[in-house]
Amino acid sequence: MTPLLDVRDLTICFPNATPVRNLSFGLAPAEALAIVGESGSGKSLTALALMRLLPGAARIASGRVRLDNDDLLALPEVEMRSRRGRDIAMIFQEPMTSLNPVLTIGRQIAEVLQLHRGLTKAQARREAAELLDLVRIPNPERCLDDHPHRLSGGMRQRVMIAIAAACRPKILIADEPTTALDVTIQAQVLELLDRLRRELSLSLLLITHDLGLVGQWADRVIVMYAGRKVEEASPGILFERPLHPYTRGLLAASPRLHDRLHYRSARLAEIPGNIASAATQAGCPFAPRCPDRLARCRTNVPDERDAASGRRVACHVDLTESSRGLHHDAALSY
Amino acid sequence: MTLLSVTDLKATYRVGAAPVHAVDGVSLDIAPGETVGLVGESGCGKSTLGKTILRLVEPSAGRIAFDGVDLTTLPERRLRAYRRRLQMIFQDPFASLNPRQTIGDILLAPLNVHRVGSRPDRRRRVSAILSQVGLPEDAVARYPHEFSGGQRQRIGIARALILGPDLIICDEPVSALDLSVQAQILNLLADIKRDLKLSLLFISHDLSVVRYLSDRVLVMYLGRIVETGSHEQIWKTPRHPYTRALIDAVPDPARRRYAAPLPGDLPDPRNVAEGCRFQPRCPLATELCTRQAPELRVTSTGHQVACHHAEMTAAPSAA
Numbered sequence: 001m002t003p004l005l006d007v008r009d010l011t012i013c014f015p016n017a018t019p020v021r022n023l024s025f026g027l028a029p030a031e032a033l034a035i036v037g038e039s040g041s042g043k044s045l046t047a048l049a050l051m052r053l054l055p056g057a058a059r060i061a062s063g064r065v066r067l068d069n070d071d072l073l074a075l076p077e078v079e080m081r082s083r084r085g086r087d088i089a090m091i092f093q094e095p096m097t098s099l100n101p102v103l104t105i106g107r108q109i110a111e112v113l114q115l116h117r118g119l120t121k122a123q124a125r126r127e128a129a130e131l132l133d134l135v136r137i138p139n140p141e142r143c144l145d146d147h148p149h150r151l152s153g154g155m156r157q158r159v160m161i162a163i164a165a166a167c168r169p170k171i172l173i174a175d176e177p178t179t180a181l182d183v184t185i186q187a188q189v190l191e192l193l194d195r196l197r198r199e200l201s202l203s204l205l206l207i208t209h210d211l212g213l214v215g216q217w218a219d220r221v222i223v224m225y226a227g228r229k230v231e232e233a234s235p236g237i238l239f240e241r242p243l244h245p246y247t248r249g250l251l252a253a254s255p256r257l258h259d260r261l262h263y264r265s266a267r268l269a270e271i272p273g274n275i276a277s278a279a280t281q282a283g284c285p286f287a288p289r290c291p292d293r294l295a296r297c298r299t300n301v302p303d304e305r306d307a308a309s310g311r312r313v314a315c316h317v318d319l320t321e322s323s324r325g326l327h328h329d330a331a332l333s334y
Numbered sequence: 335m336t337l338l339s340v341t342d343l344k345a346t347y348r349v350g351a352a353p354v355h356a357v358d359g360v361s362l363d364i365a366p367g368e369t370v371g372l373v374g375e376s377g378c379g380k381s382t383l384g385k386t387i388l389r390l391v392e393p394s395a396g397r398i399a400f401d402g403v404d405l406t407t408l409p410e411r412r413l414r415a416y417r418r419r420l421q422m423i424f425q426d427p428f429a430s431l432n433p434r435q436t437i438g439d440i441l442l443a444p445l446n447v448h449r450v451g452s453r454p455d456r457r458r459r460v461s462a463i464l465s466q467v468g469l470p471e472d473a474v475a476r477y478p479h480e481f482s483g484g485q486r487q488r489i490g491i492a493r494a495l496i497l498g499p500d501l502i503i504c505d506e507p508v509s510a511l512d513l514s515v516q517a518q519i520l521n522l523l524a525d526i527k528r529d530l531k532l533s534l535l536f537i538s539h540d541l542s543v544v545r546y547l548s549d550r551v552l553v554m555y556l557g558r559i560v561e562t563g564s565h566e567q568i569w570k571t572p573r574h575p576y577t578r579a580l581i582d583a584v585p586d587p588a589r590r591r592y593a594a595p596l597p598g599d600l601p602d603p604r605n606v607a608e609g610c611r612f613q614p615r616c617p618l619a620t621e622l623c624t625r626q627a628p629e630l631r632v633t634s635t636g637h638q639v640a641c642h643h644a645e646m647t648a649a650p651s652a653a
Contacts, residue, residue, distance in 0.1 A: 152600060210585065274512075
């Protein structure tokens with residue numbers, strides 16, 4: 001199937017750093033794709049690049065972002081502006097700061113509808129109430145006249161989702177949509193996103209640091225480390241049999257509620273060092289922290305290649321599938 | 335034997351006209367060498383509880399007994415001696431270190447305040463602590479901004495350890511850290527706890543982390559403890575519907591979809607429901623729950639739960 005969105009060799013540069021390098025991926029209609037990584041992995045910059053909303057100092061050095069038949073990176077800014085919201089919409093981590101505190105909720109939703117779809121004020125208000133109902137906000141009519149500070153974090157994120165869904169976009173990018181929310185509220189918001197994906201058949205690009213979310217809500221996962229894709233797979237396969245040493249390390253390092261791991265009997269497996277070590281590394285960015293590294297990992301960047309069970313991986317090591325990530329076989333006992 | 339014994343503790347903030355009872359009658363004990371996990375969502379009062387135990391927030395009622403001495407009535411001068419033995423680690427390793435002080439200054443300050451040993455003694459103590467938390471010797475002359483988030487949290491731990499405390503209150507110590515670094519800090523906490531026979535009160539919203547690091551668990555909702563039990567009891571046979579909902583809401587990579595999320599929003603602590611505080615979101619709530627607040631009581635599984643319908647909770651899903 002041809003993907004709806006096709007990203008090829010995306011490279012993002014700052015004057016003195018290259019936070020995203022040669023990233024390629026596709027997103028199918030109504031698919032939920034997750035990009036996971038820790039801070040410094042380049043996942044959020046990737047999302048901003050797709051929207052062409054990169055911060056001032058950053059620029060797209062190369063690459064192509066094809067949506068339908070257009071390269072979004074080649075569109076004039078005026079044209080791009082009409083695509084944002086209509087074709088691709090985005091929600092952010094912090095629903096406190098992404099809403100305007102001095103405007104009512106109704107006004108902020110109506111603005112999108114008037115601007116992109118040319119509705120009248122009255123039509124826009126009516127549709128805004130329907131959108132709030134779609135995202136399951138109780139009392140939508142009353143909420144229209146509320147200011148953001150009246151709403152809780154979870155409700156604000158629902159409003160953001162309503163705004164993003166206002167123009168029925170093909171793609172919704174959610175950048176850490178639940179990181180600022182409590183766990184019971186987080187579950188509600190993710191369920192809402194998933195329902196919209198199915199009902200409006202929109203494609204969801206979920207950017208997150210939380211591996212747990214990915215297993216539950218994504219059809220496919222891309223693991224990024226220091227600006228590069230290191231592994232891509234379906235979540236089931238990734239979590240059962242992680243391949244890349246970084247993915248294995250991450251899974252082994254995270255305590256999980258459904259494990260019986262306890263500090264009195266076992267240590268957590270650690271990934272030594274931190275992501276900053278990638279900056280001065282000529283070869284594979286993970287090499288300085290990698291338990292399996294070979295001599296050439298220090299000098300040559302591994303290319304992405306096909307691996308077992310239909311996945312992609314970027315690693316020089318001849319990897320065999322292992323279950324050590326999931327079951328903490330790597331954890332030491334004392 | 336208990337090291338810390340908190341009885342019916344209350345802490346109240348004034349927000350506008352109405353008081354907010356952030357901690358509303360909490361009792362807990364911590365034994366020497368024990369790690370007690372405290373879980374709950376934002377606004378439940380877990381951080382306030384931690385700070386109140388140290389009297390960084392003054393309690394409005396209740397008793398805090400540390401090693402047999404009532405800290406609530408102690409004058410500030412005498413309290414200082416106990417602060418040596420009761421320390422705290424904060425969530426944000428960026429905000430909790432003075433950017434203008436070297437690591438050496440940061441670690442020497444508590445020793446100077448408490449007049450511990452001679453100057454050379456203090457310096458030796460600082461280098462010993464640095465190596466214990468896995469920082470290089472030359473960190474002494476460097477500033478916080480030169481360190482990564484994980485290393486800064488090691489500095490925060492070193493500062494808490496330097497006076498040789500008996501109990502450390504850890505307030506979300508790994509929440510601001512990346513996953514790959516989180517494990518390093520959790521292992522460090524487990525190591526120092528074992529080596530120094532410390533007690534920890536480990537406050538976190540992250541159940542997975544609490545499951546790994548706690549011997550006993552307290553679950554807090556809107557200023558009150560709703561369930562408490564051993565590590566085994568809480569994870570294998572959670573009895574309070576809120577505990578169960580929390581456990582069910584934790585996403586796990588190994589499960590594709592899961593139980594329907596808990597309905598409703600986090601409650602406003604200024605406007606608490608009559609009767610049981612959890613009742614507006616509770617799937618088991620009955621008329622009794624709207625009238626009468628349940629007290630903590632011992633269940634058939636041997637742990638304590640504040641719920642009228644604790645026996646009705648279904649088989650656990652997380653065991």
